[in-house]
Amino acid sequence: MSSRGASQGSSRTTTATAGGQGSAKAAAVLLWVLVSGGLLYGVVQTVVKASQLLGG
Amino acid sequence: MGTLSFLDRERTVAPPGYSRWLIPPAALAVHLSIGQVYAFSVFKQPLQDHFGTQGTPIAVIFSIAIVMLGLSAAFGGTWVERNGPRRTMVAAALCFSGGLFIGAAGVAADQLWLVYLGYGVIGGIGLGLGYISPVSTLIKWFPDRPGLATGLAIMGFGGGALIASPLSDRLLNTYGVDPASAIAPAFLTLGALYLVLMLLGAFVVKVPAKDWRPDGWTPSEHSSGLRSAGDVTARNAIRTPQFWLLWVVLFTNVTAGIGILETASPMVRTFFPDISVAAAAGYVGVLSLCNMAGRFVWSSTSDVIGRKRIYMLYLGVGAVLYLGAVLLGTTSVVVFVLLTGIILSFYGGGFATIPAYLKDLFGGLQVGAIHGRLLTAWSAAGGAGPLIVNSLVDAAGGESGGAGAYRLPLSVMVGVLVVGFIANALVRPVDPTFHEPSDRARSDDSAAATTVPRERVRSR
Numbered sequence: 378m379s380s381r382g383a384s385q386g387s388s389r390t391t392t393a394t395a396g397g398q399g400s401a402k403a404a405a406v407l408l409w410v411l412v413s414g415g416l417l418y419g420v421v422q423t424v425v426k427a428s429q430l431l432g433g
Numbered sequence: 434m435g436t437l438s439f440l441d442r443e444r445t446v447a448p449p450g451y452s453r454w455l456i457p458p459a460a461l462a463v464h465l466s467i468g469q470v471y472a473f474s475v476f477k478q479p480l481q482d483h484f485g486t487q488g489t490p491i492a493v494i495f496s497i498a499i500v501m502l503g504l505s506a507a508f509g510g511t512w513v514e515r516n517g518p519r520r521t522m523v524a525a526a527l528c529f530s531g532g533l534f535i536g537a538a539g540v541a542a543d544q545l546w547l548v549y550l551g552y553g554v555i556g557g558i559g560l561g562l563g564y565i566s567p568v569s570t571l572i573k574w575f576p577d578r579p580g581l582a583t584g585l586a587i588m589g590f591g592g593g594a595l596i597a598s599p600l601s602d603r604l605l606n607t608y609g610v611d612p613a614s615a616i617a618p619a620f621l622t623l624g625a626l627y628l629v630l631m632l633l634g635a636f637v638v639k640v641p642a643k644d645w646r647p648d649g650w651t652p653s654e655h656s657s658g659l660r661s662a663g664d665v666t667a668r669n670a671i672r673t674p675q676f677w678l679l680w681v682v683l684f685t686n687v688t689a690g691i692g693i694l695e696t697a698s699p700m701v702r703t704f705f706p707d708i709s710v711a712a713a714a715g716y717v718g719v720l721s722l723c724n725m726a727g728r729f730v731w732s733s734t735s736d737v738i739g740r741k742r743i744y745m746l747y748l749g750v751g752a753v754l755y756l757g758a759v760l761l762g763t764t765s766v767v768v769f770v771l772l773t774g775i776i777l778s779f780y781g782g783g784f785a786t787i788p789a790y791l792k793d794l795f796g797g798l799q800v801g802a803i804h805g806r807l808l809t810a811w812s813a814a815g816g817a818g819p820l821i822v823n824s825l826v827d828a829a830g831g832e833s834g835g836a837g838a839y840r841l842p843l844s845v846m847v848g849v850l851v852v853g854f855i856a857n858a859l860v861r862p863v864d865p866t867f868h869e870p871s872d873r874a875r876s877d878d879s880a881a882a883t884t885v886p887r888e889r890v891r892s893r
Contacts, residue, residue, distance in 0.1 A: 401455075408461075411633075412461040412462055418596060419592055423718040423719075426711075429709075430718075431715075431767070
């Protein structure tokens with residue numbers, strides 16, 4: 378590969394890596410939302426059920 | 434091959450500036466998924482109705498899964514350390530979801546053995562791999578606060594049941610004319626949901642670069658208190674008295690907690706006969722919340738007050754609270770719920786703090802593998818706790834014996850916790866002859882543990 382070709386390849390790799398990191402960050406943020414939402418759903422459902430213990 | 438290289442440990446190294454707060458959701462995604470196993474009881478009656486059998490053959494499914502959890506964590510720990518978190522999380526996702534799919538096929542084909550193989554054996558392997566896979570990664574990202582890190586992840590395992598229980602209930606009431614006819618599609622739906630969530634976690638997880646450290650944090654070069662400056666391999670760790678003392682600590686803490694968890698609903702109705710079935714289910718919910726909250730709160734607190742002290746709290750105060758339940762349990766519902774709720778928070782805290790305790794004693798080199806081996810205490814306690822409580826309650830005349838039937842088993846748990854308290858008190862720093870040479874520890878960290886450290890030859 379010529380140096381220009383190598384440079385272009387390196388540039389493409391860098392761009393692809395940067396793109397991959399960006400999507401990983403976006404996925405991590407999405408995952409925070411999903412797990413927080415899931416936990417909230419579980420806690421609310423449990424509190425509703427638990428309220429029957431002290432509420433009669 | 435090229436696609437699979439995405440799973441390699443080297444491909445998961447985070448770039449400079451990557452926020453460590455993007456890692457916990459990956460761990461939570463896996464633990465929230467596999468925590469479904471704690472909600473298995475939702476399927477118990479529908480499975481009994483579907484297969485036309487008694488409770489025991491169905492309870493065997495859960496037991497196989499828990500035994501496989503302990504075994505795969507114990508024997509797969511070194512593989513997990515070698516292959517890194519992403520490959521392990523993918524393996525866990527395929528096993529756990531695959532187990533649900535095979536279980537669904539077993540239900541559809543009326544073949545109970547297929548449910549044993551799917552949900553029990555294969556799903557159980559997924560449980561074990563999934564449980565330990567994110568723990569050492571989080572400890573590496575949070576060397577300054579390992580208790581908080583492991584508390585975050587392991588809290589998910591407690592929280593998984595809170596989500597799976599109402600969700601499974603809804604699926605069972607949506608897919609069929611009755612829950613027994615809706616098990617297979619419910620398993621398929623859960624399997625698909627958990628596959629996506631766990632694979633998303635695998636995609637997101639990253640390990641820190643070789644010399645990465647949190648801003649403003651400098652690792653101590655010297656041992657202090659129980660904290661070791663050296664690393665011990667998993668193979669050598671099990672030769673130390675500290676490993677076995679912690680095994681006893683975990684075993685006693687889990688035995689005491691699981692004894693209450695397993696029998697919570699009938700126990701509260703025996704103590705307070707006026708309580709309805711729905712209210713008893715609410716009590717189980719309260720215990721689940723305390724179990725989950727304890728994992729995060731107490732494990733994070735251990736970063737401040739130290740691991741040994743927090744276990745003194747779990748085991749020492751836990752014993753006093755058990756005694757309180759024996760002497761004052763029948764006085765009021767509030768007192769009973771308060772006492773047992775705190776006990777269950779200690780139970781959860783014990784699970785979540787143990788990886789950080791192991792890291793203090795044995796270093797971070799193979800903490801995941803050591804943790805996996807220690808989880809055999811969980812499997813053993815899973816059998817011992819319910820056995821102690823149920824056999825002693827039965828001997829005292831069962832639930833018809835009233836609250837008195839629970840006095841002896843609860844008193845036995847006081848003794849069990851005292852044994853754990855003594856074991857914890859005996860924990861001392863690990864003998865440095867068990868440590869790996871420091872240069873080897875460093876190179877293993879940087880080479881992403883592509884080789885298994887050789888057995889340390891001790892000369893004392």
